[in-house]
Amino acid sequence: MKNIFFTPGPSELFFTVEEHIKNGLKKNIYSISHRSKEFKIIYADCVNNLKELISIPDGYHVSFLSSANEIWERLIQNLVLNDSGHLVNGAFSKKFYEFALLNNINAKSYIFDKIEYATDNIIQSHELLSLTLNETSTGIMSSENKISDIRSKVANSLISLDCVSGLPSIPFNISDVDTFYFSVQKCFGLPSGLGVWIYNDRCLEKHYNIKEKKITGTYHSLEMLHKMSLKNQTPETPNVLAIYVLSKVLEDMNNIGLDMIIRDTNYKSSLIYDTINKHKDLSTFIKNKKIQSKTVAVADTKRENIHYINKLKKKGLIIGKGYDSTKNQIRIANFPTHSKEVFELLCDELNKL
């Protein structure tokens, strides 16, 4: 039997990905020109399928980049002249904050250590305020309405939301944010190598206001990305394979239905936290249930994580280590491709350890 990956990304491929990759080979998709009519149709389909799946409102636009790391860089280059604010609750939100500093931005970090974001007066207005729907490193999720709360407090800031390991499994109100983004190797179950950036008209307006005052990039300035996206193209030769396969996976997800994906996510999430809570060797890293991530469960382990990881590996179940060099933590992804059956199997095997 093939291993099943519960790692927090790259992870198990969405169950239709293999077929789509092979169909792409059959149909010569990876040989066509990125300036051809055929590619423009793939591009438009991908954007439309995404808009349908997560109900993107009018006035929001979609561009394709190479990674979430790249999108952090482009956000700072294109939308911030002087200052940004970063709600930091893990390694990835911290990295985005550090990217701002590297760009000589007067960046401020608000550190929330394993607790919920505060929405009182400590959060000021910034040109860009960065939030995270789901921190992949710590397994902290934004609780319901939290993003709306923050939106109401900083009406003048552009708000960006890191959805890397959250979309489409964790719902949020898109109108509360001005820009959001994800990479495809998490919930969408694709091979890595594509980042998707969604931005609204306020972002474009801000970009046009500041673009003469600083260096905003070259081929991937927001202006260039947007201009080309209107022609269903990218400025450079993109990862055509990933855009094609993403389009097909989005089509599959639309057929399954977002409600079903979210319902299954919630069910599997209950299963895994229940298993962790009852386990003699495991305990949840995040105690507040409202912010326990639905898609990346993080557990502290009594013995070194490698003990549990290796035992499960022998059963063909691959789980993740804690982020960075933490030795007493495991991370378990709960993505749409993980069926209820394999999750039950995983929990059974965890119980036996």
Place this chain on the structure above:
Amino acid sequence: MKNIFFTPGPSELFFTVEEHIKNGLKKNIYSISHRSKEFKIIYADCVNNLKELISIPDGYHVSFLSSANEIWERLIQNLVLNDSGHLVNGAFSKKFYEFALLNNINAKSYIFDKIEYATDNIIQSHELLSLTLNETSTGIMSSENKISDIRSKVANSLISLDCVSGLPSIPFNISDVDTFYFSVQKCFGLPSGLGVWIYNDRCLEKHYNIKEKKITGTYHSLEMLHKMSLKNQTPETPNVLAIYVLSKVLEDMNNIGLDMIIRDTNYKSSLIYDTINKHKDLSTFIKNKKIQSKTVAVADTKRENIHYINKLKKKGLIIGKGYDSTKNQIRIANFPTHSKEVFELLCDELNKL
């Protein structure tokens, strides 16, 4: 029968690519962590296979980025404080020059219109002087020893060489340049979405000298790329599929042998130019044989290009249009995956038009 792509990239996949992609699926390569031992081995193999194929000297290093467009941006950000020079002989070398301007660099372009680079005193020293091994838009190749000539005239400049559609089919002396780069969807016959950047110790030294004086990027600053490459890793989650498949294609090319690849390239190149020269409707765009590209033949057409393109398409042979909106030009790629047999077939069909 499947179509055969003679487009100048994306193009026909290298004949082993389909099998490698499928093997990657079987072996779960697209699910493994980019921080795992398994990935580090793939990374190291890919670098070593490339070093073997084109005999990269000591003191040169390899990093993986997302496209040649990105590498242009990183070259300017990381290696140039004030000024750069650009030998422009087509749309892509011009674009790199424009990227420098967008970064507020005092960039100078030396325009060579369909003729060979001059090596007399007009070319000055610059922090970075940019050359092109093979201009994909116009089909102009650097003639033998030209790069060495230029090297001897501008000893103090870093020299960068755009090898996007040249490597490994068009040989050059690597020691003549400080940095060079290519993307994988041309001669290497991969799906697009990976750029490979090679830089030497002089580039690193220059980067360390200027990095405190300007913004040199974030996750893909040369320092960060290099630091991670020493650990056989990338700063971000990369296009693992492409790095894996490239490694395998490089292995195949090493088995075939670079000499054989170059010999076949030269043979097929003679065939196509001979066909163009004898054709009543076609004439070579570049007249000087010394700089006629071996890998991208460009021909002016008597009737609109679409006439020839469509006729060949009916035979399953896909050739390229002229670059941009030119209506009376075609481009034909001669990459390692195109066998002598399919090239003879293409020339036969061209003769019948």
